[in-house]
Amino acid sequence: MDIKVDENKSSANYRPSKDVYYWNIAKETAERGTCLSVKGGAVIVRDDQIIATGYIGAPRGTMDCFQRGVCMRRQLGIPSGQRYEICRSVHAEQNALLNAARAGVSVLGSSVYLYFVKRQPDGSVKFVNAQPCFMCKKMLINSGIKRFVGNLENGNLKEFSVEAWAQEWKEHDMLDDKYVYDNKYTKEEIDSFKKLEK
Numbered sequence: 001m002d003i004k005v006d007e008n009k010s011s012a013n014y015r016p017s018k019d020v021y022y023w024n025i026a027k028e029t030a031e032r033g034t035c036l037s038v039k040g041g042a043v044i045v046r047d048d049q050i051i052a053t054g055y056i057g058a059p060r061g062t063m064d065c066f067q068r069g070v071c072m073r074r075q076l077g078i079p080s081g082q083r084y085e086i087c088r089s090v091h092a093e094q095n096a097l098l099n100a101a102r103a104g105v106s107v108l109g110s111s112v113y114l115y116f117v118k119r120q121p122d123g124s125v126k127f128v129n130a131q132p133c134f135m136c137k138k139m140l141i142n143s144g145i146k147r148f149v150g151n152l153e154n155g156n157l158k159e160f161s162v163e164a165w166a167q168e169w170k171e172h173d174m175l176d177d178k179y180v181y182d183n184k185y186t187k188e189e190i191d192s193f194k195k196l197e198k
Contacts, residue, residue, distance in 0.1 A: 003149070003157035018048070019113070022155055027115040029053045034064030034069045035089045037080070041126060042092035044100055046110040052103065054095025058088045065089070067193055084135060092116070093136040097143055102195050108144035115151060127153050134157075134174060141166045
């Protein structure tokens with residue numbers, strides 16, 4: 001189901017919906033991110049309470065790409081969406097799940113809200129269809145998350161049933177997934193970023 005993000009609230013609808021509210025918190029969480037390529041923030045909500053947040057960033061106590069001044073993946077010529085193990089950052093959804101685990105909080109039956117955008121060389125951001133990568137999707141399924149809400153390219157939100165993802169993978173191969181993470185940069189975008197790095 002698509003959810004419209006309406007910045008112009010009428011007097012009859014003066015507050016954002018709960019979905020937009022939690023997604024906006026995920027958007028603010030993303031500001032803590034340390035990835036040079038993307039901004040991403042995740043919020044896990046159960047029973048109308050935030051139980052964990054996470055953003056795209058290097059593991060605790062390690063140097064991130066901003067501190068190093070270079071994206072290791074771009075430096076090695078690794079295409080976006082591939083070879084996740086060769087990255088300094090942990091994905092926002094993963095960090096939110098890890099933060100819940102560190103606090104000893106169950107995520108069973110929860111919703112995950114993901115704000116995800118591509119950074120642009122001029123400092124702006126570009127909306128993309130926020131979808132978990134295969135690793136994150138597997139973690140969301142296995143952790144008992146019920147619902148996923150992420151932004152679309154047009155800035156609105158889309159709701160997904162995590163149970164439906166599992167059912168789809170039961171009936172078809174995960175590689176046939178209709179909704180996949182796609183953060184591919186054009187050669188021009190990559191070249192522009194390389195000029196900004198050390």
